[in-house]
Amino acid sequence: MAPSRETSSPIASGRKRRRKLVAIIILGLIAWRAWPVASALTGWNTRGAVVYTPLSEYFLPPAQKPDEIRSGMAHPGFAPLMFSAQVIFCPRAVRHGHAFWCNDPALSDAQAGQLAEILASADTYEPWLGHKGCGGFHADWYVRWGEGAERHEVIICEGCHEALAYHGGGFIRCDICTSESKPWSIRRRERASDPALPTSAMPGHPSARAIGPGYGRGDKGGLKGRDRSWVIHR
Secondary structure (H helix, E strand, C coil): CCCCHHHHHHHHHHHHHHHHHHHHHHHHHHHHHHHHHHHHHHCHHHCCCECCCCCCHHHCCCCCCCCEEEEECCCCCCCHHHHHHHHHHCCEEEECCEEEECCCCCCCHHHHHHHHHHHCCHHHEEECCCCCCCCCCCCCEEEEECCHHHCEEEEEECCCCEEEEEECCEEEEEEECCCCCCEECEEEEEHHHCCCCCCCCCCCCEEEEEECCCCCCCCCCCCCCCEEECCEEC
16 A cells, blocks of 8 residues: 555655755865865955065064974965865865865975074065965965964965965065075975876875975966976075
């Protein structure tokens, strides 16, 4: 005997509710993983910064080895699909709305010390003068010192030669000085374009990096070249 509408309707409605609940959970997980994508594409992660003013000593980090260093993912402006896939499906850490690799090898102790010395110098920074034609701010590096009231953070965009310096609940956006003295660069190789590197890794994950003499600003963040190198002067 076929079940009556009175007995089958509650069962059907229960299944629909379960499907809706599963769909909501899945969409919620995707939104939770993907929100840094929206943050980067809309520029929300740079809003609220102090601009057009010199960096004060208040924001300067200490000249000591950082407690945390992370490298950025693909450029959201030049490779939005790759960036989105990395943010959603790969292990990532989010700092102030910027996405970074979670388990990358970062820098050696010597390189980290050199980087900290440069970032701790007021001569490294200049007042931010406006947006540049580099595809938007891209978080290439995240550097942190200390915790709590002693916490200092710097996020570097190497394509635009810009930095975001955080301290005490506020942050300032600066240009990085491009004078002709004391150049330094951060160089890394992209898995996406290097056949000698493992193909199982997500394209764009940095495989190697070293501080040393550079040759220029690179090709729009280095998404198409095998090697990319930037020079930042202080």
